Amino acid sequence: MEQRFLFGLLMWGEGSLTPNYILFCALGSLGALQFVAGTYARRDLTPFRSPLAQVVGAALIVFAFVWFFAVQPDLFIPGLAGGEFVVYSGIGFLGAYVFARILAWLANRSAHASAVARASADHSSVSK
Amino acid sequence: MNPDVIVFHWLNDLTGVSPLLDTLARYIVNDYAIPALFAFIVGALWFAGSDDAARDRFKRGVLFTLIGLLIANLIVKLFWMAYFRPRPFAVEEGVKLLFYRPSVSSFPSEPVATLAALACGVFLFERRVGSIMLLLTFLFAFTRVMAGVHYPSDVLAGALIGAGAAYVPLRYVPALHRFNTHLIGLAKRFGLA
Numbered sequence: 001m002e003q004r005f006l007f008g009l010l011m012w013g014e015g016s017l018t019p020n021y022i023l024f025c026a027l028g029s030l031g032a033l034q035f036v037a038g039t040y041a042r043r044d045l046t047p048f049r050s051p052l053a054q055v056v057g058a059a060l061i062v063f064a065f066v067w068f069f070a071v072q073p074d075l076f077i078p079g080l081a082g083g084e085f086v087v088y089s090g091i092g093f094l095g096a097y098v099f100a101r102i103l104a105w106l107a108n109r110s111a112h113a114s115a116v117a118r119a120s121a122d123h124s125s126v127s128k
Numbered sequence: 129m130n131p132d133v134i135v136f137h138w139l140n141d142l143t144g145v146s147p148l149l150d151t152l153a154r155y156i157v158n159d160y161a162i163p164a165l166f167a168f169i170v171g172a173l174w175f176a177g178s179d180d181a182a183r184d185r186f187k188r189g190v191l192f193t194l195i196g197l198l199i200a201n202l203i204v205k206l207f208w209m210a211y212f213r214p215r216p217f218a219v220e221e222g223v224k225l226l227f228y229r230p231s232v233s234s235f236p237s238e239p240v241a242t243l244a245a246l247a248c249g250v251f252l253f254e255r256r257v258g259s260i261m262l263l264l265t266f267l268f269a270f271t272r273v274m275a276g277v278h279y280p281s282d283v284l285a286g287a288l289i290g291a292g293a294a295y296v297p298l299r300y301v302p303a304l305h306r307f308n309t310h311l312i313g314l315a316k317r318f319g320l321a
Contacts, residue, residue: 021160028164032172040178061168065161075158077228082201082238085159089167097320 017072017079018088024068025092026099031060033100045100047107135280136216139273143224153226157271162264163239166246169257170194173250174321184312185253187321191308193249196294200245203289204238211235217276226275237278237286240269244290252298265290 012018037045038053046053069075080088143150155161174190177183213235217223232238243265251258269283297304315321 024160025164025167028168029171032168033175036172036176040176042175045175061165065165068160069155075160076154078230079159082242085163085167089164089171093167093171 014074014079017074018084020068020072021080022088022092022095024064025089026095027064027067028061029089029093029096030100031057031062031064033057033096034060037100037104043104043108045104047103132279132281133216133220136220136273139270139280140216140223140276142274143226143276150226153271153274156267157227157275157277159239162243162268165264166243166261169261170246170250173254173257176254183321187312187315188305188308189250189253191311192252192298192304193246193294195297195304196245196249196290197242199297200241200290200293201238203293204236204241204286207236208233213279213282215277216279223276225277227277230277234278235282235285236289237269237272237282240265240272240278240283240286241290241293243268244287245293246290248291248294249298252294 034046034048034053035057036042038048038050038055038057041050046056048056143153170190170193173186175183176186212233215230215234217225217229243261247258247261247265250261265287269278269287272278272283273280312321
């Protein structure tokens with residue numbers, strides 16, 4: 001199969017190797033971020049509370065590996081090299097970071113909105 | 129006979145003993161599994177820490193780890209410009225391969241230098257995670273020899289280069305501490321911290 005290049009510099013690899021690798025990095029990075037966010041109670045990076053975030057993180061990492069090695073049969077032949085690994089891993093990680101921040105923001109926003117609604121409901125019942 | 133070659137043959141003879149061991153070795157030795165796992169770990173450690181001081185310490189550790197990674201790769205490339213050592217499968221008789229045939233110099237091992245730089249870099253600021261990474265690096269180096277793509281001295285040299293590249297800048301280049309403070313400030317400004 002013919003080799004393709006990105007911007008004439010980075011090897012894009014054969015078939016779906018590169019998109020699958022980026023998705024693999026994004027899923028694995030998201031898992032690692034959830035695990036760390038759970039360990040250090042960083043609610044800006046996860047929508048889950050502490051032990052659940054760690055479980056979800058570990059499960060995502062395992063899933064990323066199982067999925068990537070299952071869908072990508074040509075891993076034992078020459079493929080991506082040093083520079084490509086760095087760039088594509090970086091893209092995957094950034095994607096995972098942005099996704100984690102958005103997810104955490106949405107979860108915190110809805111939790112805040114329901115807390116406000118509860119408080120105002122309590123307030124109105126006390127006034128009556 | 130050269131002890132390097134003797135040890136190489138001992139380890140390479142483990143190939144083909146058991147299909148299970150061969151499969152396991154293939155999953156460890158390939159270009160994707162352990163390097164990607166290390167990338168996930170280093171990336172996530174950037175966000176670790178329960179208070180501001182701890183977070184700052186983790187960020188500095190990650191930056192020094194990345195600097196070590198860069199230096200290790202530069203040293204390996206310089207070695208390659210000065211010296212070419214053929215791969216064992218190209219020179220030795222009866223080598224059993226579990227891997228494709230890399231064309232770059234066998235000495236020093238670039239993937240082992242890369243993983244050792246990452247593992248030692250993390251070990252210097254987070255002992256528990258760093259120990260696991262060091263163990264995986266040892267396993268990876270062992271498997272590279274077993275798979276027939278490196279001599280033991282290649283992976284040993286790679287490991288020493290990686291460890292040195294992680295340790296020396298942290299201990300002996302104070303200017304890098306100031307540079308990292310600047311980078312962390314920049315990352316915070318762009319919401320990446």
